[in-house]
Amino acid sequence: MSIAVRHLTKKFNGFTAVDDVSFNVETGELIAILGPSGSGKSTLLRIIAGLEIPNTGEIHLTGIETTLSSPQERNVGFVFQHYALFKHMTLYENIAFALKVRKVSRSEITERVNELLELVQLKGLEHRYPSQISGGQRQRVAVARALAARPRVLLLDEPFGALDAKVREELRKWILQLHEQTHVTTLFVTHDQHEALEIANKIFVMNKGRIEQEGTPREIFDRPLTPFVAEFVGESNFIEAEVSEPHLVRWGPINFSVNGYPLREKMRIYFRPNDVYVSSAPEQNHVKATIAKTRFKGPLIELTLHIGEGKHVIAHVPKGVSFTSGFTEGSEVYVGITEYHSFSKS
Amino acid sequence: MIGLQYAAGKLPEHDLMVTRSSRLSEPRWVRWIVIGISLLFVVVFLAVPLALVFVKAFEKGTEAYFMAVTTPDALAAIKLTLLTAAIAVPLNVVFGISAAWLIAKFNFPGKNVLTTLIDLPFTVSPVISGMLFVLLFGLQGVFGRWLDEHNVKIIFAVPGIVLSTIFVTFPFVARELIPIMQLSGTEEEEAAVVLGASGWKTFFKVTLPNIKWGLMYGIIVCNARAMGEFGAVSVVSGHIRGATNTIPLQAEILYNEYHITAAFSVASLLTFLAVVTLIIKKVAEIKIRRQASTTNSQSFTGTL
Numbered sequence: 001m002s003i004a005v006r007h008l009t010k011k012f013n014g015f016t017a018v019d020d021v022s023f024n025v026e027t028g029e030l031i032a033i034l035g036p037s038g039s040g041k042s043t044l045l046r047i048i049a050g051l052e053i054p055n056t057g058e059i060h061l062t063g064i065e066t067t068l069s070s071p072q073e074r075n076v077g078f079v080f081q082h083y084a085l086f087k088h089m090t091l092y093e094n095i096a097f098a099l100k101v102r103k104v105s106r107s108e109i110t111e112r113v114n115e116l117l118e119l120v121q122l123k124g125l126e127h128r129y130p131s132q133i134s135g136g137q138r139q140r141v142a143v144a145r146a147l148a149a150r151p152r153v154l155l156l157d158e159p160f161g162a163l164d165a166k167v168r169e170e171l172r173k174w175i176l177q178l179h180e181q182t183h184v185t186t187l188f189v190t191h192d193q194h195e196a197l198e199i200a201n202k203i204f205v206m207n208k209g210r211i212e213q214e215g216t217p218r219e220i221f222d223r224p225l226t227p228f229v230a231e232f233v234g235e236s237n238f239i240e241a242e243v244s245e246p247h248l249v250r251w252g253p254i255n256f257s258v259n260g261y262p263l264r265e266k267m268r269i270y271f272r273p274n275d276v277y278v279s280s281a282p283e284q285n286h287v288k289a290t291i292a293k294t295r296f297k298g299p300l301i302e303l304t305l306h307i308g309e310g311k312h313v314i315a316h317v318p319k320g321v322s323f324t325s326g327f328t329e330g331s332e333v334y335v336g337i338t339e340y341h342s343f344s345k346s
Numbered sequence: 347m348i349g350l351q352y353a354a355g356k357l358p359e360h361d362l363m364v365t366r367s368s369r370l371s372e373p374r375w376v377r378w379i380v381i382g383i384s385l386l387f388v389v390v391f392l393a394v395p396l397a398l399v400f401v402k403a404f405e406k407g408t409e410a411y412f413m414a415v416t417t418p419d420a421l422a423a424i425k426l427t428l429l430t431a432a433i434a435v436p437l438n439v440v441f442g443i444s445a446a447w448l449i450a451k452f453n454f455p456g457k458n459v460l461t462t463l464i465d466l467p468f469t470v471s472p473v474i475s476g477m478l479f480v481l482l483f484g485l486q487g488v489f490g491r492w493l494d495e496h497n498v499k500i501i502f503a504v505p506g507i508v509l510s511t512i513f514v515t516f517p518f519v520a521r522e523l524i525p526i527m528q529l530s531g532t533e534e535e536e537a538a539v540v541l542g543a544s545g546w547k548t549f550f551k552v553t554l555p556n557i558k559w560g561l562m563y564g565i566i567v568c569n570a571r572a573m574g575e576f577g578a579v580s581v582v583s584g585h586i587r588g589a590t591n592t593i594p595l596q597a598e599i600l601y602n603e604y605h606i607t608a609a610f611s612v613a614s615l616l617t618f619l620a621v622v623t624l625i626i627k628k629v630a631e632i633k634i635r636r637q638a639s640t641t642n643s644q645s646f647t648g649t650l
Contacts, residue, residue, distance in 0.1 A: 097543070098542050
């Protein structure tokens with residue numbers, strides 16, 4: 001149930017949607033392809049399903065080359081963003097569709113459909129039509145329909161894109177559960193980093209048709225390899241400065257140590273708001289700052305810290321800490337940056 | 347003409363659909379005047395003439411009526427009309443579905459040209475459409491000599507009538523289906539294909555059920571026009587009694603020869619067809635709207 005993709009390229013009228021992409025997915029993995037809209041992630045998924053034909057490259061599903069096989073031959077499960085349920089069929093008929101076209105016997109179909117209805121928790125609704133159920137339920141039917149013929153891989157294209165926040169949250173948990181039960185190799189496309197970080201055991205971050213980085217959610221979040229990943233995944237403060245002394249970038253009163261870059265090299269440095277440590281008492285290596293603005297963000301308080309002439313840093317502190325430390329607009333604090341990522345600008 | 351029937355059939359229905367807030371409403375006397383004018387128009391121009399056709403047809407009793415519609419010439423005209431429709435409508439259904447499929451689901455160079463060309467028979471006067479075929483297949487026409495040498499008769503014969511009818515009626519099915527297909531997109535078809543359905547299966551199990559009421563609507567109006575077409579058919583037919591006269595041509599001949607009752611008896615057949623067509627059309631419209639509302643989109647009828 002593995003997927004291997006080699007040097008895949010897809011061009012549309014001169015626009016390169018997928019640019020020399022290669023990766024391996026092992027059996028049973030749950031992979032998120034994360035990227036902004038237009039990064040080529042949906043096209044990549046459609047190529048794997050056989051809905052688009054690549055210009056160059058190869059696809060192997062379970063070790064068999066399928067680059068040019070028809071979608072019918074590939075036996076993949078595909079879940080569309082807008083469900084694409086058959087409007088004129090009941091949920092039962094929708095789920096049974098793949099089995100019917102494979103001429104599976106009636107009793108087997110009934111058995112399998114009931115099993116799937118159980119799995120997606122929609123028992124009792126099988127005689128309804130798609131227009132008679134909620135968005136979240138429709139998405140679950142779409143997943144059940146895709147799983148019916150025991151596909152080699154399950155592909156989900158922005159599966160929760162059209163749903164409201166609460167339902168998305170529930171479905172995320174449900175997809176995780178489902179994956180634990182079925183262990184089907186799953187690839188899902190999303191532009192929502194929270195979704196990718198929470199569900200996937202591996203993330204491919206895509207930008208401009210290329211995979212910028214692949215790794216576990218932890219690796220992606222804690223050790224971004226490119227400026228794009230640092231910027232796209234999680235929130236980041238972002239500064240530009242020069243290497244002014246050996247292994248040192250000075251930005252106002254703050255020093256960042258960087259290794260392996262020559263003097264005068266222009267650098268971009270990223271650090272996350274939750275890696276900005278704020279205290280009301282002075283500490284070693286911390287610099288003085290003024291709170292220019294506070295903003296309520298639910299469990300967190302976002303502080304805009306004025307560090308020096310035109311230099312601001314965003315920090316996130318837990319609501320309780322902010323309250324007990326008396327962080328209010330105008331108060332003086334001390335700031336240290338515990339973790340950051342530096343890249344050469346060129 | 348069919349075009350007028352649409353306009354008249356549509357307007358009152360849309361008024362009923364719209365429930366306007368009282369704030370937007372005109373004063374009562376304005377509303378009554380507007381309703382009065384439309385009602386008067388419908389009665390004078392549609393209802394009365396329609397009724398008159400039947401009154402005239404049965405003027406001399408039912409016996410005379412049946413005599414008139416069962417003369418050999420009338421029967422031949424009815425047969426020819428049915429034959430023409432039986433050939434033209436299925437061909438246009440096949441053509442209409444393929445053209446709509448092509449235009450709605452694919453992007454290709456020349457798509458706009460094709461979309462415009464489909465409308466050509468609507469914009470060209472039917473008489474000119476008929477003359478086009480005379481130009482092509484007439485004795486002095488492009489293929490005229492060759493056809494004559496091979497003893498094939500198209501103009502002043504049944505093939506010409508069928509051809510010009512196909513030409514005049516071919517936009518109906520395609521025009522009706524294009525917006526429906528565009529609205530439903532390609533996702534359901536893609537889903538079917540990925541689930542393992544062949545092209546034919548996808549068409550019959552997924553595409554066709556989604557367009558069936560629109561298709562029905564298209565077939566009905568196409569059929570009505572195919573049976574009622576006068577201009578184009580008149581040019582190519584040659585008016586040979588019992589051989590190349592369709593019902594409308596037969597009615598005209600009888601009328602010109604002052605067989606008024608007979609003319610209206612034959613005409614009443616077409617009128618009856620028109621009424622039946624309107625009823626089926628109405629049912630199809632309701633079904634389409636119901637289907638549209640389940641997909642959460644606006645009504646897409648009435649594109650003609």
